[in-house]
Amino acid sequence: MNELEQVARVPVSIYSPDGLLEQKDQWVIEETPVTLYINGQEMVTLLCAGHHLEELAVGFAYAEGFLDSREELHALRIEHEHGRIFLEVQGKDPLAFGLWNKRTITSGCGKGTVFYHALDALLAQPMGAGPSFSARTIWERMEDLHGLSQTYKRTHGVHNCALADSKGIVVFRDDIGRHNAVDMLVGHTFLNELPLDDKMLVTTGRLTSEIVIKAAKVGLPCLVSRNTATTLAIRLAHDLNMTLIGYARAGKFTVYTGEQRIV
Template identity: 45%
Template sequence: MGRRWGVVLTPENQEMEVGDMGDDVLEKKSVLLLQNGVLTESHVKLVREVPLTIYLDGQELVTLLCTGQYPEDLAVGFLRSEGILDNWAEVSSLRVDEKAGVVWVELREKRKLRQELLHKRTLGAGCGRASLYYQPLDGIQIKNVGPGPRLSPERIVDLMHKASVMGALYKEARTTHAAGLATPDQVVVFREDIGRHNAVDMIVGYAMRNNISLGDKILLTTGRASSEIVLKAARVGIPVVASRSAATALGVALAQSVGITLLGSVRGGKLTVYCHPERIVF
């Protein structure tokens, strides 16, 4: 796969795990650069954008546009955060054909999901997402998240800063979003992709496949805190969502309804608490 643009910290090995550079993630392109009125030839690094099609029980479910990294985690995370899977034990097999850009997921108990999902499919506003399988108002049907951690604004800002400096792919190409899964002490998993939804789904998929509890974690994202991101967090029980960007009105309403502490504009020593401030120790 070349370079795996992500970081994982585990209790057994607290050092960042980052692979070697590969040509399958970044491409070099010759361009003309106009700067201070002078036109010169230059080179830029471009992030690849490839389709990844997920098949569930032999039937085509969705095609995502992504970098192609971590296809197993992306597929499983998508299924989980869209409410199709509840836990990893439901999966009987998972196969990936990276050249073809296909992931096959087989469930132990087959489900008649296709027509139900297609009737509910809506076009999302996010990057790298071909389609989404929920209606925004579905958030009111989700159980409230658990109590979660309590942490200071300074810790939140520090965690976001730590996640920001992990963004190696963004530093190279400036075209990616990132997501991090954190405890109050450290960022434990970090992912980058062209789509903010994809980055979150990779986090969810990794946690699900590795039996990582999410009820005591913080979701960090560089993208806006929209209803889609809040719903993903709610479905997996993440109690705190923090974004470097701002939130949407529906994102705040959904977070309020399911008990999520939603934070925005976390940067430069500042943040905005949109709802459920009881987890923030001022």
């Protein structure tokens, strides 16, 4: 699906406090429910823009612990007309499926889900030193992100996310939910066997605890947003030895944790 297929034109009326200004067609973002099944079991319905569904499904499964390697991914089938994705996973401990019922509904767009029980394992092994980035590089990657999404420019209805390194943007995705966009990025790197421990996640979405946990679970050491961070996200990032940067706008940014990676 290309960017034009993610949007639709609808008739709207534009009003000011003084009354009707104009009637016109306006671009809005498509919203599509897609249900993910893993080994025949219905796991979750994701509200998304309906594109890059293969990456979305694989990234979600990998970030939530249903996949650990390419060898475990046996089959993937998408039924676009019915809004269903079927993943077949081999060699996975059934415990992961049982624990799914203990998931926490999070603050993410479309009610994101995340396993907070994974925190114990993550906190036991904080991230290593990881890469370093100059302040100029961080700012340039945020500027790069702003120039990429035609869907956002048309609708202002999506979150933009990208994986980047010191040279530029590696892969870009957008969606109505920031969780979905991050899962697509993770799915892309999983399917293409790209490393994550030398990259930063650049996003327009809020930096909340579930985004920090999702990034930590896949080994992303640095998160950069034009938006704010929550207190729990900051505490977790500090304990996980992650770099958390917010308010990257107007020529400056705020470093909440992990300042040692800024050179």
